[in-house]
């Protein structure tokens with residue numbers, strides 16, 4: 082398998098197979114490796130960590146508002162991008178929860194960063210949801226939303242997070258990470274929390290016992306070195322706290338946003354990127370492909386490239402990607418459909434809870 086490789090790639094393959102850590106300097110070399118070798122390595126690691134299991138969860142989304150003070154250039158979702166603003170009040174949120182699938186285990190809440198809603202308002206949402214459905218795991222508010230709502234309240238990050246935890250926050254999603262590299266971030270999302278601030282929110286959350294996800298927006302103007310540096314920062318924090326549950330690469334989609342002139346990357350690039358993530362992030366247990374964004378067929382292929390989690394049933398409750406050009410415009414799959422998607426790809430379907438306990 083390694084006979085035809087360049088010497089520098091051969092050395093790297095040996096390191097990976099011996100379960101030695103890849104340095105950041107070596108990471109970029111991975112992107113230059115041929116796809117078959119990457120797939121083989123990523124799948125070897127996937128099988129060491131998760132066997133042939135492929136996880137999914139019954140969940141739904143709540144997007145409290147698309148009004149946002151920020152100006153991310155890849156955003157197709159905010160009211161500035163759509164010309165159509167919405168903001169749900171507490172009654173509306175209660176009614177979404179009341180009519181949500183009874184077998185859902187998790188609600189994923191994220192949205193725009195509203196100019197006037199504060200941490201007390203967002204705590205109220207959590208309390209209302211727990212009153213309706215005490216059993217529901219609440220994965221809520223990206224680090225960008227948290228950074229602003231807690232800053233607005235003049236609170237220390239750890240105190241704000243503690244207040245939200247007391248109100249019902251169980252974990253936080255991985256959104257808002259984009260790419261940490263400052264020069265790129267200034268071009269694509271100039272005004273929101275920067276990379277250090279994003280990391281600090283997650284660090285403090287982990288210290289408060291709130292686990293989280295981590296994303297990376299790829300396939301726009303970033304370099305391979307930027308991607309590796311992004312993952313390297315995540316890997317360091319994971320060494321420190323062990324608080325990340327999964328890594329979720331998010332492919333840049335170019336419809337209906339100010340970055341529409343940038344072509345979307347190829348499917349081969351997607352495969353490479355997921356495989357490199359699986360190899361580089363040696364201290365992450367799970368790599369997630371968010372199926373509504375990357376598409377069902379691609380999700381099946383990605384299971385052979387290091388992915389072991391395909392997120393949730395969603396129940397047609399998210400709009401973040403539909404206008405950006407997502408593969409699935411009305412996302413929703415029943416548990417049976419999710420199992421079928423996994424099983425026809427040759428993997429073992431495992432329903433999970435939010436912290437990866439397997440449900441019988």
Ligand code: V47
Pocket residue numbers: 155156157253254255256257258259294295296297298329331332333334335336338371392401405
């Ligand atoms: O931070 C916005 C991304 C994220 C575009 O934690 C775009 O389990 C591609 O973070 N093209 C929000 N991506 C969604 C998110 C997420 C999704 C699924 C699961 C989890 C999890 C988290 O969506 C934003 C941004 O990176 N995004 N616009 C776009 N045009």
Ligand code: SF4
Pocket residue numbers: 147149150151152153156157158159192193194225270273
């Ligand atoms: Fe606001 Fe999020 Fe859109 Fe950025 S991506 S403008 S933070 S809604």
